[in-house]
Amino acid sequence: MKTLSHLTVHISILVCAILLVTGCVSSRSGNVYSRRDARQVHTVDYGRVISVRHVQIEGTQSHFGTLAGAIIGGVIGSTIGSGSGRTLATVGGAVAGGMAGTAMEEDATRRNGLEIEVDMDSGDTLVIVQEDDIDLRPGDRVRVLTARDGSARVSF
Known part of the structure; x- marks a missing residue:
């Protein structure tokens, strides 16, 4: 025993x-910043959502x-x-x-995610994957924040 x-x-x-x-x-949320991201410069660009696809972000x-x-x-x-x-x-x-x-x-x-395709005002087309924590639809106007390391997030 x-x-x-x-x-x-x-x-x-x-x-x-x-x-x-x-x-x-x-x-991997668009609304959560790491300590490393806080107080860092991010480039802001604007665009329009072309498509949104539900994906899985591996654990x-x-x-x-x-x-x-x-x-x-x-x-x-x-x-x-x-x-x-x-x-x-x-x-x-x-x-x-x-x-x-x-x-x-x-x-x-493992997390639920979104693959977001954005037609940027600059003429570029970007695809960004982030956690599924934002309600996006094709046609929505969004901003894309890009950090110096190349990581990006989509928000309104």
């Missing part, structure tokens, strides 16, 4: 750690999910069998847990 109790505590701690890290993922794979999953899987695997069977179960649990942790982290950090 003591082993099961320790196992439950370890799993609970690791799950909390995974949730904490996935909550720290940076935003992150920082290897934290892999590590946490491998630890959890290894701990669970170590409670199975005895002798060389336990070693095999521990390794198998760590591998399976690592794969599951990677998938969970990527899924937890």
Whole structure:
């Protein structure tokens, strides 16, 4: 019973750690600025939305999910069998847990996005992908803010 109790505590701690890290993922929203973007010069250009397409922005794979999953899987695997069977179960649990942790982290950090095509007043046509946090329709007049690093966002 003591082993099961320790196992439950370890799993609970690791799950909390995974949730904490996935909550720290940076935003790709047009309305959220990073600390690096604050107080920086952005070029502002204007244009008209040509099309808006819903897309998925892939999640992150920082290897934290892999590590946490491998630890959890290894701990669970170590409670199975005895002798060389336990070693095999521990390794198998760590591998399976690592794969599951990677998938969970990527899924937890995946976001809905918009692919926004804009016909700029300058004559250029741009496509910008950002989080789906703005209600845009073809024909809407928008501004495009471009940072020195080339990243851009669309807003009204």
